[in-house]
Amino acid sequence: MNKSEILIIDDEPQIRKLLDVILTSNDYKVNHAENGKEGIIMAANHPPELIILDLGLPDISGHEVLKELRTWYNNSIIILSVVNNEIDIVKALDNGASDYLSKPFRNSELLARIRAAIRRNQIPIQNSILNFNELEINLTNRTVKKNNEMLKLTFTEYNLLILLAKNEGRVLTQQYILKEIWGLNSQSETQYLRVFIGTLRKKIEDNPNKPSHIITENGVGYRFN
Amino acid sequence: MILRNKKINIIHQLLISFGVIISVSSVCFISNDLIGYKIVTLILLMTVSIIAMLFDITPVLLSAAFSALIWNFFFIPPIYTFHIENIEDLTMFFLYFLIAMIHAVLTYKIRNTEKKVRDREEKEHTIRLYNTLFNSLSHELRTPISTIIGSIDTLNENTKFLTPQQHNDLYIEIENAALRLNNQVENLLNISRLESGMLKLKDDWHDLNELIFLVIEKIKKQNNNHSIIYFNNEQLPLCKYDIVIIEQILYNILMNGIQYTPYNSIITITTFYNQPNIEIDISDNGSGIPEVNIPHVFEKFYRIEHSKSGGTGLGLSIVKGFVDAYHGKIILSNIENCGANFKIQLPLEVSFINYLKNE
Numbered sequence: 001m002n003k004s005e006i007l008i009i010d011d012e013p014q015i016r017k018l019l020d021v022i023l024t025s026n027d028y029k030v031n032h033a034e035n036g037k038e039g040i041i042m043a044a045n046h047p048p049e050l051i052i053l054d055l056g057l058p059d060i061s062g063h064e065v066l067k068e069l070r071t072w073y074n075n076s077i078i079i080l081s082v083v084n085n086e087i088d089i090v091k092a093l094d095n096g097a098s099d100y101l102s103k104p105f106r107n108s109e110l111l112a113r114i115r116a117a118i119r120r121n122q123i124p125i126q127n128s129i130l131n132f133n134e135l136e137i138n139l140t141n142r143t144v145k146k147n148n149e150m151l152k153l154t155f156t157e158y159n160l161l162i163l164l165a166k167n168e169g170r171v172l173t174q175q176y177i178l179k180e181i182w183g184l185n186s187q188s189e190t191q192y193l194r195v196f197i198g199t200l201r202k203k204i205e206d207n208p209n210k211p212s213h214i215i216t217e218n219g220v221g222y223r224f225n
Numbered sequence: 226m227i228l229r230n231k232k233i234n235i236i237h238q239l240l241i242s243f244g245v246i247i248s249v250s251s252v253c254f255i256s257n258d259l260i261g262y263k264i265v266t267l268i269l270l271m272t273v274s275i276i277a278m279l280f281d282i283t284p285v286l287l288s289a290a291f292s293a294l295i296w297n298f299f300f301i302p303p304i305y306t307f308h309i310e311n312i313e314d315l316t317m318f319f320l321y322f323l324i325a326m327i328h329a330v331l332t333y334k335i336r337n338t339e340k341k342v343r344d345r346e347e348k349e350h351t352i353r354l355y356n357t358l359f360n361s362l363s364h365e366l367r368t369p370i371s372t373i374i375g376s377i378d379t380l381n382e383n384t385k386f387l388t389p390q391q392h393n394d395l396y397i398e399i400e401n402a403a404l405r406l407n408n409q410v411e412n413l414l415n416i417s418r419l420e421s422g423m424l425k426l427k428d429d430w431h432d433l434n435e436l437i438f439l440v441i442e443k444i445k446k447q448n449n450n451h452s453i454i455y456f457n458n459e460q461l462p463l464c465k466y467d468i469v470i471i472e473q474i475l476y477n478i479l480m481n482g483i484q485y486t487p488y489n490s491i492i493t494i495t496t497f498y499n500q501p502n503i504e505i506d507i508s509d510n511g512s513g514i515p516e517v518n519i520p521h522v523f524e525k526f527y528r529i530e531h532s533k534s535g536g537t538g539l540g541l542s543i544v545k546g547f548v549d550a551y552h553g554k555i556i557l558s559n560i561e562n563c564g565a566n567f568k569i570q571l572p573l574e575v576s577f578i579n580y581l582k583n584e
Contacts, residue, residue: 086427086469104407191430191463191578198432209438209457216439219427219468 004118005029005046009039009065010054010080015103019052019080022107028114036060040068047073050118053097055081055088063088063095070096076117080105086219090173093220098170100220116169130165132213132225135204137165146204156181157200164214164224173221197222238280242288246272250295262300266321269296273325277332285333289325296321354525361526361538365409369402376402404447408480412539415473416525419546426467426550430576433464433471433503437494440475444483451483455494462575464503470547471571477540478507478567486511486564501572502553508566513559522557 006028008019016032023030031048033039036057043051051069055062062081069077076098081088084102092100098117101110130137136145142158144151153161163180164172174190182192197216201208215223233241249272253265260268269292277285297307301314309315376395379387387395418424434457441453475494482492486509497504514522521527523545526538548555553571560566 104403191576194430194432194463195578198435209434210442216435218436218439218472219429 003027003029004050005031005048006050006052006114007031007033007039007043007048008052009033009036009057009062010052011035011056011058012054015054015080022110023114026111034058036062036065039065043069043073047075049075049121050114051075051077052080052114053077055079055083055092063091066092066095066097075121078113078117080110089217089220090175093171093173094176100171113169120168120170130168132165132168134206135213137161144204151203153200153203156196157203160196160200161204164222168224171217171221171223175221177221233280235281235283238284239287242276242280242284243291245276246288246292246295250292250299254299257300262296262302263317265300266296266317270321270325270328274328274332277329282329282333285329286326289322289329293318293322293325357526362413365538366406369406369409372402373399409539412477412543415543416539416546419543419550424546424550426470428465428467428574430463430465431468431471433461433496433505434458436468436472437475437496437505440472440479441494444476444479448483450488451486451490451492453479453492453494455496458496460498461496461503462498462577464571465574465576466551466571470550474544474547474569475505475507477544478569481540482507482509482511482565485514490564498575499570502570503573503575505569505571506566507569508560509564511564513563514557514565516559519557519559523555 006023008016008023008030010016010019010032011034013034016034020030020032031042031046033042036059039051039053039057051073053062053065053069057065062079066077066079077096079089079092079097079100080103081100082103083089089100089102098120099113101113128138128140130139134147136148138144139162144153144158144161159181160177163177174193178189178193181196182189197214198208201211201214204213205211213225215225217223246269249268250265253260253268257265273285273289273292276288294307297309297318298305301309301318303310309318376399380392380395437455438457441455444453479492482490486492490509490511492507492509495506497506518527523541525542527542545555548569548571551571551573553569555570556568558566558568
């Protein structure tokens with residue numbers, strides 16, 4: 001029984017109803033707001049553990065709501081919108097959205113994203129060892145093991161892996177990754193990113209053609225599972 | 226011809242006509258001794274006729290007058306004067322002038338009538354296309370909606386009488402109908418992007434191998450009755466493209482293959498870099514596409530007669546539009562004793578940086 005509180009900000013009654021059924025049947029406590037201003041007030045009065053935000057709201061744009069919320073709200077915000085072009089997705093992620101899901105969505109996907117987002121709310125455990133199924137990353141020694149066998153990663157591959165792994169379950173935009181790994185001026189050099197993602201996958205994935213750890217979000221970035 | 230006229234303005238038409246007349250007259254003038262000045266009338270008349278076929282009425286009338294004067298001045302004795310001595314030449318001069326004018330006016334009228342007919346045909350074509358669009362759309366949208374409403378009514382009203390298997394079947398029907406609707410909406414959005422001319426390509430570096438595997442996985446989630454085979458091509462360079470567009474090209478062709486080949490068919494994808502093109506070959510082992518239909522499959526709302534329902538009639542025209550946006554080529558052919566083969570050639574910018582393993 002988790003009973004985490006979720007605030008839905010969406011102007012479509014059908015979507016609110018649907019989310020209400022999905023979420024309450026999965027033991028979440030749900031509140032609704034039907035426009036941006038109401039959503040901001042509700043979040044301020046009673047900060048939820050997660051906000052599900054639509055981008056197309058009748059009063060102020062979801063991007064504005066997101067910026068406003070992010071001035072003080074630190075828990076996860078998932079964008080759930082019919083808008084599915086990469087520009088808006090990247091903009092939302094840059095403005096502090098934790099994740100993005102476009103309508104129509106599948107329940108299992110939404111619930112998985114919600115679980116991951118709420119998990120990330122909890123204060124990060126200062127573990128020096130990160131585990132992802134068969135993968136084990138030791139942050140102190142800078143070593144990576146797969147099925148208990150040591151992997152040989154290059155300096156950049158390791159940094160890339162750490163950046164992704166520390167943000168487990170969350171989409172990192174390619175601009176963000178480029179900035180973090182290669183510095184400010186290499187934002188247009190996506191070709192390096194593709195190469196290193198490729199070599200990293202060959203080392204850590206069972207089947208690099210069907211990656212299970214480093215997931216590509218087309219035109220947006222990568223997500224680590 | 227008409228189309229070309231519209232692009233050339235009147236002044237240019239006039240200059241070109243006069244230039245042609247002057248050149249023809251010069252040639253005639255040089256060979257005047259050989260052919261005689263009376264034949265020159267016919268040659269000039271022919272020149273004016275040709276001009277009448279190509280250009281608007283004003284330059285043609287002026288050309289007729291101009292050529293008459295040239296003939297008078299340079300050919301009718303006494304030459305280098307506008308004076309005409311004998312009555313035969315005078316008659317010929319006026320007849321020439323008259324025939325040239327009549328010719329100009331008649332040609333103009335014929336062309337106008339032609340244009341009207343063509344306009345009407347074009348309008349009819351637009352109406353026909355609109356009707357096809359309307360019928361096809363209402364069919365493609367209403368069928369899945371009917372399925373959803375019907376299934377839900379059945380589930381609501383006959384709960385007690387349905388076996389668990391029937392329940393399950395209805396849920397699957399609803400799911401399929403919704404996915405089909407979603408697909409159709411996606412196609413409509415793409416078509417309007419193409420037709421509004423608002424398609425902006427957001428090119429970036431991508432690994433085509435990765436994209437192909439991604440599309441295959443996406444399709445497998447929706448449909449598991451076909452096998453799609455692709456082997457990672459290590460020789461392929463990184464290429465620069467809009468991932469959403471190329472994904473849609475691959476998705477639509479693969480979905481087309483799945484739609485029109487029997488269950489358990491195999492679809493094979495191969496890729497090459499054949500400078501300056503990235504080539505993607507998609508072939509299936511179905512029964513191929515009737516040769517008569519091949520030239521039309523990329524047309525909007527074109528459906529092969531008696532073909533299985535469920536397609537959108539838009540998928541391949543979107544593919545064509547997107548391939549064109551990349552100045553690429555798509556060729557459809559049948560492989561003997563095998564199925565259809567789509568060959569896509571895209572002149573994309575490539576980078577071999579993925580061969581450099583050093584840091």
